[in-house]
Amino acid sequence: MKFKKILVIPIALLSASVFFTHHVDAHVVVRPKTVGVASRETFVINVPTEKDVPTTQVSLQIPAGLQSVRPHVAEGWDIEIVRDDASDTITEIIWSNGSIPADQMDVLMFNAQAPLEEGELVWKAYQTYADGEVVAWDASPAMLDEYEQHNGEEAGDDAPNPYSSTEVVDDVSDDTDQGIADEEGSQSLLWVGVVAALALSGYTLAKHKS
Numbered sequence: 001m002k003f004k005k006i007l008v009i010p011i012a013l014l015s016a017s018v019f020f021t022h023h024v025d026a027h028v029v030v031r032p033k034t035v036g037v038a039s040r041e042t043f044v045i046n047v048p049t050e051k052d053v054p055t056t057q058v059s060l061q062i063p064a065g066l067q068s069v070r071p072h073v074a075e076g077w078d079i080e081i082v083r084d085d086a087s088d089t090i091t092e093i094i095w096s097n098g099s100i101p102a103d104q105m106d107v108l109m110f111n112a113q114a115p116l117e118e119g120e121l122v123w124k125a126y127q128t129y130a131d132g133e134v135v136a137w138d139a140s141p142a143m144l145d146e147y148e149q150h151n152g153e154e155a156g157d158d159a160p161n162p163y164s165s166t167e168v169v170d171d172v173s174d175d176t177d178q179g180i181a182d183e184e185g186s187q188s189l190l191w192v193g194v195v196a197a198l199a200l201s202g203y204t205l206a207k208h209k210s
Contacts, residue, residue, distance in 0.1 A: 026050060028058070028137045029164035030123040035114045037170050040068075043112060047127065048105040055100040057128035058108060060093050065115030065168075072109040074098070099130075114168050121166040137161045 028047050035041050049055045062069055069090040071079050077098035084091050093110060100106045115121075124138035139147075139160030147160055 027161065027164070028125045028127055028135075030060070030125070030166065031164075032166060033164075034167045034169060035121075037114060037118060037168055038116050039114045041112060041114060042072075043110055043166075045108040045123075045125070046105060047100055047108060049100045049102050049129075051129050051131075051133070052102050053130040054102065055106075055127055056098060056130050057094065057096040059095075059126040059128075060108075061124040062090050062092060062112075063121040063123070064089075065117075065119070066090075066121070067113040067115075069093070069110060069112045071095075072111070074108055077108070117168070118170055119168050121168060123164045123166070125163070135161060138163050 026048055028045065031044050031046065032041065045058065045060060047055060047058055069081075071081070071093050073079075074095060077095040080094040080096065081090055082092035082094065083089065095108050098106075122140075124136075127135045127137065129135070139162050141162070143160050144162055151159070
């Protein structure tokens with residue numbers, strides 16, 4: 001019983017760090033933020049449910065230039081691959097008939113080869129809820145700036161939601177230090193919480209023994 005009491009504070013700290021990390025990106029986003037030219041990558045879509053009803057469908061438009069697009073098996077979801085009739089390239093992936101409950105999140109994944117030239121991959125996603133509402137994550141920075149200029153910083157129900165993007169660069173190691181740091185920022189918060197919890201746990205145990 002005494003041992004359980006000693007661990008209350010470290011466990012609370014660890015739980016708080018995990019909770020905070022999971023709420024850093026409360027948007028539908030695709031990661032990684034940076035990839036190398038022609039590299040083969042696993043892209044991860046973070047999908048949080050921000051309503052009181054579950055998310056039941058996620059649609060992602062596939063940017064031009066991606067090749068060999070293959071979605072991962074996603075338990076509990078039906079996956080539809082939409083192709084362009086003329087070029088036979090994949091233009092959209094739709095995950096449907098699934099469920100991400102309120103205040104929870106899930107990740108959906110696919111593999112693809114990055115474009116052969118440098119540029120930007122724009123990820124436009126559409127999130128459907130159980131009540132039929134479709135939330136579009138397809139607003140550009142210019143659209144967001146225009147909305148803020150007309151409406152101020154207060155976001156209304158009609159506020160546009162930003163798309164995420166991935167930079168395609170020729171040399172990942174030299175040009176993407178900052179991008180990698182930003183991407184790993186939320187993970188670092190988790191590890192800081194873990195280290196702090198373990199350190200406090202060790203200190204508390206040593207003090208208890210003495």
